Amino acid sequence: MHLAAHFPGVNSTTVWSDPRSGSQIDFASFEYLARTAERGKFDFFFLAEGLRLREYDGRVHDLDVVGRPESLTVLNALAAVTDRLGLAATVNATFNEPYELARRLATLDHLSGGRAAWNVVTSSDAFTGENFRRGGFLDRSDRYTRAAEFVSTARELWDSWTPDGMPRPVAHHGTHFDVSGEFTVPRSPQGHPVVIQAGDSDEGREFAASAADVIFTRHGTLEAGRAFWADVKGRLATYGRGPDDLKIMPGVTVVVADTDAEAQQYAAEIRRLQVSPQNAILTLEQVWGRDLSGYDPDGPFPDIDPEPDSGFAQGRVRVADPFAVAAKWRALSEEKGLSIRETVIESATRQSFVGSPETVAAGLTAFVDQKAADGFILVPHLTPGGLDDFVDRVVPLLQERGAFRSEYTGSTLRAHLGLAEPVWKG
Amino acid sequence: MTTGRPLHLAAEIGGPPRYEPDHYLGLARLAEGGALDYVTLGDSFARPGPDALSVLARIAPVTDRIGLVPTVDTTHTEPFHVSSAVATLDWVSRGRAGWTADVSTTEAVARLFGRRTTAPAEALWREAGEAADAGARLWDSWEDDAEIRDTATGRFIDRKKVHHIDFEGEAFSVRGPAIVPRPPQGRPVTVIDGTTAPARAVAARHADVVHIRATSPEQAAAARADVHRLAAAHGRSARELRVLVALAVDLGDAETAPEPGLESGPPLAGHGTYFRGGPVDLAELISQWYRAGAADGFHLTPITPARDLERIVNGTVALLQHRSLFRTFHPGHTLREHLGLARPASRYALARTAGERR
Numbered sequence: 001m002h003l004a005a006h007f008p009g010v011n012s013t014t015v016w017s018d019p020r021s022g023s024q025i026d027f028a029s030f031e032y033l034a035r036t037a038e039r040g041k042f043d044f045f046f047l048a049e050g051l052r053l054r055e056y057d058g059r060v061h062d063l064d065v066v067g068r069p070e071s072l073t074v075l076n077a078l079a080a081v082t083d084r085l086g087l088a089a090t091v092n093a094t095f096n097e098p099y100e101l102a103r104r105l106a107t108l109d110h111l112s113g114g115r116a117a118w119n120v121v122t123s124s125d126a127f128t129g130e131n132f133r134r135g136g137f138l139d140r141s142d143r144y145t146r147a148a149e150f151v152s153t154a155r156e157l158w159d160s161w162t163p164d165g166m167p168r169p170v171a172h173h174g175t176h177f178d179v180s181g182e183f184t185v186p187r188s189p190q191g192h193p194v195v196i197q198a199g200d201s202d203e204g205r206e207f208a209a210s211a212a213d214v215i216f217t218r219h220g221t222l223e224a225g226r227a228f229w230a231d232v233k234g235r236l237a238t239y240g241r242g243p244d245d246l247k248i249m250p251g252v253t254v255v256v257a258d259t260d261a262e263a264q265q266y267a268a269e270i271r272r273l274q275v276s277p278q279n280a281i282l283t284l285e286q287v288w289g290r291d292l293s294g295y296d297p298d299g300p301f302p303d304i305d306p307e308p309d310s311g312f313a314q315g316r317v318r319v320a321d322p323f324a325v326a327a328k329w330r331a332l333s334e335e336k337g338l339s340i341r342e343t344v345i346e347s348a349t350r351q352s353f354v355g356s357p358e359t360v361a362a363g364l365t366a367f368v369d370q371k372a373a374d375g376f377i378l379v380p381h382l383t384p385g386g387l388d389d390f391v392d393r394v395v396p397l398l399q400e401r402g403a404f405r406s407e408y409t410g411s412t413l414r415a416h417l418g419l420a421e422p423v424w425k426g
Numbered sequence: 427m428t429t430g431r432p433l434h435l436a437a438e439i440g441g442p443p444r445y446e447p448d449h450y451l452g453l454a455r456l457a458e459g460g461a462l463d464y465v466t467l468g469d470s471f472a473r474p475g476p477d478a479l480s481v482l483a484r485i486a487p488v489t490d491r492i493g494l495v496p497t498v499d500t501t502h503t504e505p506f507h508v509s510s511a512v513a514t515l516d517w518v519s520r521g522r523a524g525w526t527a528d529v530s531t532t533e534a535v536a537r538l539f540g541r542r543t544t545a546p547a548e549a550l551w552r553e554a555g556e557a558a559d560a561g562a563r564l565w566d567s568w569e570d571d572a573e574i575r576d577t578a579t580g581r582f583i584d585r586k587k588v589h590h591i592d593f594e595g596e597a598f599s600v601r602g603p604a605i606v607p608r609p610p611q612g613r614p615v616t617v618i619d620g621t622t623a624p625a626r627a628v629a630a631r632h633a634d635v636v637h638i639r640a641t642s643p644e645q646a647a648a649a650r651a652d653v654h655r656l657a658a659a660h661g662r663s664a665r666e667l668r669v670l671v672a673l674a675v676d677l678g679d680a681e682t683a684p685e686p687g688l689e690s691g692p693p694l695a696g697h698g699t700y701f702r703g704g705p706v707d708l709a710e711l712i713s714q715w716y717r718a719g720a721a722d723g724f725h726l727t728p729i730t731p732a733r734d735l736e737r738i739v740n741g742t743v744a745l746l747q748h749r750s751l752f753r754t755f756h757p758g759h760t761l762r763e764h765l766g767l768a769r770p771a772s773r774y775a776l777a778r779t780a781g782e783r784r
């Protein structure tokens with residue numbers, strides 16, 4: 001089983017109102033969580049990315065955690081205070097250039113002794129593009145062709161020095177990029193930093209099957225995980241790759257307490273904190289695409305229709321079919337007599353593994369045994385102490401079961417993940 | 427006559443390319459031991475070596491006081507990314523970050539990106555100025571107390587205190603706000619080598635520290651006065667700026683330098699005038715120029731860092747300290763504090779409170 005730690009940041013999972021919640025920006029928080037993950041012998045530490053603050057109704061979102069540092073800079077600093085832990089940065093392929101990013105990633109791999117990973121994301125729109133020279137400029141299919149060419153160009157650069165340390169010129173003349181000259185960084189300890197993909201469309205899965213070492217997914221149930229696993233692993237043969245060449249790691253939450261009943265109760269408390277009254281209305285507004293601030297979170301659902309594509313909420317993953325979601329929520333609220341807030345709590349928050357340490361360890365192991373995942377990216381709800389319970393109470397049980405390592409056996413992230421070093425293509 | 431100001435000293439730690447962090451850490455710790463204001467790490471996309479900002483981030487948690495100033499290319503990068511990375515260097519170093527804004531003028535670098543050809547230096551420096559301006563606005567875009575964590579109203583931030591910057595330049599536009607909250611120094615320190623005229627014009631407007639070149643104290647004083655005059659045209663006072671003389675130094679075998687002193691032809695392009703001699707000779711030169719009021723300090727580029735930096739710190743700096751011309755410890759924590767530069771208030775906070783008072 002592979003385990004990674006997601007730094008709790010800008011998402012609705014993070015509970016900032018808890019008195020134990022610390023800074024999401026001070027380096028001490030990153031250091032604490034990374035050291036905890038390393039104490040737990042985790043494979044890697046993961047940072048998400050957002051290149052524009054979320055907005056609704058033209059105003060900056062103010063209810064969840066807002067603001068975060070730049071990932072690669074934080075990870076280089078973390079390399080100084082950790083020894084073995086992999087260091088994964090989410091970096092958009094649409095608003096960067098291969099030469100610069102390949103150089104920064106190769107640098108992180110050198111400076112960390114072979115622990116770098118890159119989560120290639122493509123999400124972009126004109127909203128995010130307003131911060132960049134190019135603006136928003138690519139539709140979804142073009143974003144993935146650019147991402148694929150981006151990764152292959154980066155690999156050409158990473159392979160451009162011979163294993164005995166001689167730089168050789170690169171000449172890449174493609175659809176999206178025209179890169180020629182000499183790379184300034186020798187081949188790094190991992191050969192190529194580990195490549196992660198997050199994204200669920202057909203294009204995204206195909207891109208992952210062709211080019212990624214790890215997939216970060218949102219498929220957190222056993223059935224969905226098994227289906228995703230079968231689909232994605234089935235795509236690998238086309239690219240001459242085997243099932244072990246691509247690790248599937250869903251992002252999951254874990255709530256542990258002494259007993260299952262206590263854990264369920266704690267989980268319910270967390271959900272209430274995640275969905276404040278204001279957040280309940282905002283969640284609705286994001287589906288409805290309109291201002292619902294006049295509605296009472298403890299009252300019944302609005303009887304007006306969603307306005308899709310109103311641009312009301314910006315910088316978030318879009319709701320595919322707002323009418324269907326609205327109908328589903330309305331039905332749930334009527335059927336169970338739930339208020340707006342209760343309905344959102346019931347349907348929009350999902351906790352993956354809740355229970356005693358034994359229950360959680362068994363649940364995680366079952367996912368791996370039943371081919372629903374190769375491992376997990378844990379998304380704690382507290383900064384920076386949110387992994388303490390898991391590391392202190394669940395990891396030892398996983399180790400006893402032989403489901404998870406007791407010591408690191410290698411020094412690079414590829415070694416932790418059981419991935420071969422890429423063959424040098426000179 | 428002295429300037430009445432403390433002497434500032436900085437050193438470059440780049441040299442032949444090295445990829446092990448401990449090499450850079452060793453040099454930075456040496457400079458920190460000498461209570462220097464900051465170390466710089468030069469960079470260029472076409473020069474063998476690792477990404478400089480990453481290297482200084484890597485050593486930030488394992489150094490304590492020394493300022494960390496990487497060179498950043500503004501020609502082939504995104505101003506939004508650059509401002510985020512420099513702000514983050516400030517966060518991970520707890521207020522010790524700066525950046526040297528530079529341009530790339532060569533086709534060789536342009537071809538590595540394949541995105542644009544080169545442009546005349548004037549245009550590239552105007553663009554660098556825009557990058558510095560947009561960056562400073564992004565650093566101001568979060569007021570210091572924007573994060574409120576008000577559980578009563580459910581608000582994590584006070585969004586009145588987080589601002590779009592709506593920057594519209596010739597070369598690019600940036601809407602903002604920053605994704606990185608305002609860094610510890612408010613604005614990390616901006617350094618620009620003001621040797622060429624277009625660079626000096628931008629430095630006078632946007633830089634906190636300007637590096638100049640000179641072969642005599644008179645020349646240095648004139649260059650410094652020129653920077654001050656240009657800065658005044660932008661409403662900036664000399665108090666907001668530090669002007670450091672850039673010297674490439676070779677403290678190697680003193681026997682090779684029967685006549686210690688400056689050489690006219692700088693053999694290290696981009697690193698200022700070339701000084702050759704012993705550590706004591708260098709201390710003499712620094713003392714004389716400083717007493718003559720020619721500069722606020724010096725930025726020294728050892729031609730062989732591992733050898734010369736040790737001689738600078740244990741020889742030159744020790745002597746300057748002995749003569750009470752240079753401090754023996756860092757009285758503050760941030761690079762701005764070392765440089766005696768005030769922590770700027772956010773322009774948006776000032777505008778907002780002025781609006782509220784009206």
Ligand SMILES: Cc1cc2nc3c(=O)[nH]c(=O)nc-3n(C[C@H](O)[C@H](O)[C@H](O)COP(=O)(O)O)c2cc1C
Pocket residue numbers: 047048049050090092120121122123124140198199200201202203204205216217218251
């Ligand atoms: C688990 C997961 C995590 C993601 N994390 C990020 C992120 O941190 N930053 C980002 O810009 N996009 C993120 N994305 C968005 C994806 O990169 C992708 O752009 C988006 O899902 C649309 O692609 P798709 O149509 O293939 O799903 C994430 C997606 C998933 C599924």
